[in-house]
Amino acid sequence: MTRVGGWLAERQSTLMAYALTAALFIVGVIHSPGFASGSSIRQMLVFASFVGFAALGQTLVILAGGLDLSVPWLMAFGGVELSRLSASGTPAGLGVVIVIAIGVGIGLLNGVGATWMRVPPIVMTLAMGGLIQAYLLAVGQLSSSGDTVPSIAVGLASNRAGPVPVIAIVWLVIAIATGVLIGRTAFGRRVHATGENDLAARLSGIRVDRVRIVTYAISGAASAFGGIVLAGYVGTTYLEIGAPYLFTSIAAVVVGGASILGGRGTYWGTVAGALTLTVLSALLPLFHLNTADLEIVYGVVILLGVWASGGGRMLGGIRLRRAGPEGVRPGAQEGSDAAA
Amino acid sequence: MTTVTPPRIRPIPVSLRRGWSWSNIITAAILGALIAADLSIQPALGNLVQIGLLIETALPLVLLAVAQTFVVLVGGIDLSVGGVYVVTNAITVTWVGLHGGAHQWLLVVALGFGVAMGALNGLLVVRLGFQPFIATLGTWTIFNGIALTILPTDGGSPPPLLSNLLLDQVAGIPSSIVILAGIVVAWRLLRASRFGMRMYAVGADEERARLNGTPVRTVKLCVYVIAGLCAALAGIYAAGANASGTPTGGDAYILTSVAAVVIGGTSLRGGEGGVGMTVMGAMSLTLINDIVGAENLNTWVSVAAASALLLAMVIARTLIGAALARRRT
């Protein structure tokens, strides 16, 4: 196989995902040329970046064989907590750092629960999300009024550098960094190995638990950050602000070609997934579909997209998992316990 | 010479024998504790009518958690139960407006939808090879859309006959209790059937089940259909009991149904647990809400308590299971 041919084959699913994005975009442009206007593209980029941040951690967590259902709550937390800190006098920059640090802490708890405590990731992150939700509800009750979102967040979300939204640039930089992390570092390799076959990974000297804990920590940070930006854009914070992002973060990852079981995928694929979903959301209203039909088409396209990029399906015949032929589901990793 | 590979089996709880394993006991104990707590806070709860009302609020979650249990038992997960729920919910509350008095067809159509939606999930997973998580993620959205098409906003009203039936009594016992009992009985029958055993075999060890002649794909397909049916019932019931419908009310139930399943003790890996345990888990969650409401605490307390219970149950089971396993070797 030629080198170029090989390179293409390896990235086939990512390329498919971008092809899907492009195809949808073209459909939009054909339908109404305004689709390709500056403001239209800008808005899509901004929205896609929100998905992108929510899905960044999700990508890593899923790659390593887990799942993070606490993303939407972390996002809500990001905005709420930053606003609270600002309202009580914390300088904005420090506030951002603190919030992200707490996000990392929550992620660490998720990771520890899902690895050392052997709680299935679905359950651990679900419970953690619930606890964050409880905190947000309590805080909402106790504070006097909805705190305003500090200008740092608003600026981040709305400023532009020339025609390009700042947040898109930030996203691009982070995407490049994440791509390097996943593709060019030992950590990235370890993540892939852990997700594909954690037993073999452990026996190859990879500290599987640590790898997974780090992925959850990164997810905590990225989601908290995403929440800050989201709050800045929306201009206010509320409990359910992150709710749509649970679904979309996972969808972006699998539409981008990653396997929900782990071991396969890149963040660039997720970026394509995020773009696809955003373009799709912008596209559908053009056809005068009501909310109901929108949902239906959305779901169908997700399934098609996943199918096209091979993201949601078993790699035909190849047993990627150890420990027998049980039907494996994502986030139900069995951990590399010594008894395995 | 060759070796025999010791089969790679998953660790099993100390006793999988039929009857009460320690896992069941824990679930029952927690439920018992919550019942006791609720009763001590609201002694008025101790009569059939009040219990009936409590179960009435619990039944939608119970039914959805039952649906989830089936799918989890064969090693899958169904994120679309909330979607099926809102579809049949919507059908039920718009029926009278569209079809007047042909009530008998309402059940047929609504349940038919449930079957069809379950079958769709099953086909995606079994025939097209989608991961259950992804397939049901997609169908969840699609079903939500269908529900919105049928019922664009909250409202509608179910056939009065249905509401009366569901809110009334049967031989002096509130219907909700009868229905709950019916669920448990139906489950025990299914469990004792050949199909029930096949389900557990497929969930425990799919490949070996296949070696033993089990039509694994058919079993899974049937399981998804059953789940669709149960979720459909949930939607119909909620419509009847609340005398109104909502096209967006399903989302919150989805992850809660998973929580109920896990609290009850059914393993997400499959092959272990059952509907009886899930019912206990779902009732536990309902009781937490009831207690929090009775004590006039903030909502956040019930969310925190539910999450904490979820974690506690899983961790406790892991620790006890490990301790017992160590005692055996």
Add this chain to the structure above:
Amino acid sequence: MKGTPGLAVADMYKRFGAVRVLEGVTLRAGRGEVHAVLGENGAGKSTLMRILAGVIRADAGQVTLDGRPLSLSGPRDATAAGVRMVFQELSTIPQLTVAENLLYGRERTVLGLVRPRTRRRAARALLERFDLGRIDPDVPVAELGLGDRQLLEVVKALRDEPRVLILDEATSALSSTDSRWVLQQGRRAAGAGAVVLLVTHRLAEVREFADRITVLRAGVDVVSGAAGEIDDDALIAAMLGRRVERLYPERPAPGEEEAIRVSGLAAPGLPGPVDLIARRGEILGLGGLQGQGQRELLRALAGATPWTSGEVRLGGRDYEPRSPADALARRVAYVPEDRQREGLFLAQSVRRNMTAATLGQFVRGGLLDRRRENAAAREVAQTVGVAAARLGSRVSTMSGGNQQKVVLGKAILNRPAVLLLHDCTRGVDVGTKASIFALMTELAKAGTAILFYSSDLSELVHMCHRVAVVAEGRVAGHIDQAELSEDAILRLAVGHGAESKAVAA
């Protein structure tokens, strides 16, 4: 009733991806005949049997029984046609009870419901019929020992009269008494008119129970005839395809220095205490019957299982790994038993598999230095005998032998001080075996101490400087090279009473 047309397999082909397992196999076994199918691991025996049992589908070829073609599109078809197999991998579902397993698919139901009491009674009757009344039908099969599980497997296969009975390594974990019992059951089935296919590695079993023999090698039937007409040497020659001697290289002299000293080691599954010493450049064999603790010993030393007691000195310093990462840090490398499940990342390239255990050393400035990684991978590939052209291929496309080489490559990339090998020649073709043996010798020459567990006694005899025989979780004795023979190993392996009871899991 010999001679009546029985089972006929014609021109069977099967490949898994790029791996061609069956290349035109033809086989004829008459009714009432016990037909032994012999061959090395990887020759295709198991694949052929699984096709006959309907577990997998052939790519091409016909199977007829009594002249009529058999449709074998699934296990149920095969069962309906009267084919019963005693699975090497054991088909009893561990989480279900004995009764549930034995009656699986044939429970009597009342109104669709299974009556547990009826089932239990039927199970008990079945067990009694086979003299296994001591097994409690209500016990989950997972709680039984491996030997009992194998016996159950036989009961399952014989519960009604099969027309074709396949015994696939049905005695590997059994004591000789139980083994004979199983084979006698096979003989009895043949007497009742069944076609009995006997897949085994034990030539003694073949001599005693088989009427005819077919030898498979590299996916083709190479020899077929009456058992009395082919002697053992001819059989072995047919299986190996070459003379035994050229398989094994010359043993280099081991060093004097101690590489690893194990004292009083015990771990889950290894009651111990285990004491042994391996010197630098020494190939120390681990012998003994299957399931005596060899696996647990290797895993304990590899850091994969925690120890309950014991002290190990490695290169003069204390060694107490709490994870395989710790072991690798001290240059103790482990080649696990199940290469696909435990040793490989099937969806990744050969290159990535080989460097998976040593990623840390290719890091330059936080990033992986791909050029150094590729160079190292290429070097290792050459050492183990994998073509450089295949470095970019997915491991899943490679044959068993090549896959084993990849796992070996991963383990030896850094010239380990101690190499732990668990049955690394299982399911591997002869050519690859020879290169693996050559590799082991090379490593020993360069100073690596090798703990070599093989279930093949002749390998131990030809490759090792010394053999430590493991029985019931302890070292029963050591045999030096001068006194090393298959007999000697067996005598030590069996001498500790492992003979009288079934092997415990």
